[in-house]
Amino acid sequence: MKIEIAENAGFCYGVMRAIEIANRALKEYKSLYSFGPIIHNPQVVEEYEKKGLKVIETLDEADGPVLIRSHGVPPKVYEDIEKRGLKVIDATCPFVKEAQRYAKQLYDEGYKVVIFGDNEHPEVKAHLGYTNYTASVINSPKTAASIKASRVGVVCQTTQSVERFGLTIGELAKRIRELKVFNTICDATEKRQEAAKELAKRSDIMIVIGGKNSANTRKLYEICKENSRNAYHIETEIELEKNWFDGIENIGITAGASTPSYIIERVYKAIRDIVNG
Ligand code: SF4
Numbered sequence: 001m002k003i004e005i006a007e008n009a010g011f012c013y014g015v016m017r018a019i020e021i022a023n024r025a026l027k028e029y030k031s032l033y034s035f036g037p038i039i040h041n042p043q044v045v046e047e048y049e050k051k052g053l054k055v056i057e058t059l060d061e062a063d064g065p066v067l068i069r070s071h072g073v074p075p076k077v078y079e080d081i082e083k084r085g086l087k088v089i090d091a092t093c094p095f096v097k098e099a100q101r102y103a104k105q106l107y108d109e110g111y112k113v114v115i116f117g118d119n120e121h122p123e124v125k126a127h128l129g130y131t132n133y134t135a136s137v138i139n140s141p142k143t144a145a146s147i148k149a150s151r152v153g154v155v156c157q158t159t160q161s162v163e164r165f166g167l168t169i170g171e172l173a174k175r176i177r178e179l180k181v182f183n184t185i186c187d188a189t190e191k192r193q194e195a196a197k198e199l200a201k202r203s204d205i206m207i208v209i210g211g212k213n214s215a216n217t218r219k220l221y222e223i224c225k226e227n228s229r230n231a232y233h234i235e236t237e238i239e240l241e242k243n244w245f246d247g248i249e250n251i252g253i254t255a256g257a258s259t260p261s262y263i264i265e266r267v268y269k270a271i272r273d274i275v276n277g
Helices: 013-028 042-051 075-083 094-108 122-129 162-175 187-201 215-227 261-275
Strands: 002-005 032-035 053-056 066-068 088-090 112-116 136-138 151-156 178-181 205-209 230-234 250-255
Touching (some): 002 261, 013 032, 013 042, 013 066, 013 088, 013 094, 042 053, 075 088, 094 112, 094 122, 112 122, 112 162, 151 162, 187 205, 205 215, 215 230, 250 261
Parallel strands (some): 002 250, 032 053, 032 066, 066 088, 112 136, 112 151, 151 178, 205 230, 205 250
């Protein structure tokens, strides 16, 4: 019986950095407010609530420094925080900031800005703000057909798939005369997905750890399901079931970008205890 953890499983650079920024701020301030959950992981959010980081959905709920999570926020949120005389603690991932800068640059240069990503994702909602809410959001080669302008500038949600992005750009290139593209995909996601795929191919079962509300974890789960005999998406070791491991030889584990290493460790140990009886 072999239990293997995929390379690049768990926290990415941007999430780790946001957690470190929150840790430092919690030492400095009595009350700290996170504009939306700091990461898409309920266990970590709960742990930080106990430490004094309160999740808010509107600025009316804040009366102390406001932490901006790694996904970033539109420019108006910074303005509103400052208008209220509150301090901004900015944990936006530098790679997300770069995409925001490109979105603004394209807008200022007069391009019709197109964001390749998921309409509902907070990172995309923030990018939209840097184009004064004029950008269009597309997420597939098919949806590229809806873009009619002659000068188009494209940026991408950092966690999108390179393959799908390439196909979509190909579609745009067929019809658009002037096309300027910033590939703002972050390779942390791609590396994690590739490693999970490789491990899934040689595993009988894949355990994918991460928040049920985490888009990148759900994507990892899909990849694992396609490439292994069986896959399960769990948040913590409590959800593991003994019968999943009956007659199994090779067990693979991976985890989304918002999963801390201590949760991965706990799942690993719980699986080891189950298989060792
Ligand atoms: S996935 Fe990449 S861009 Fe997104 S937070 Fe992590 S390091 Fe930053």
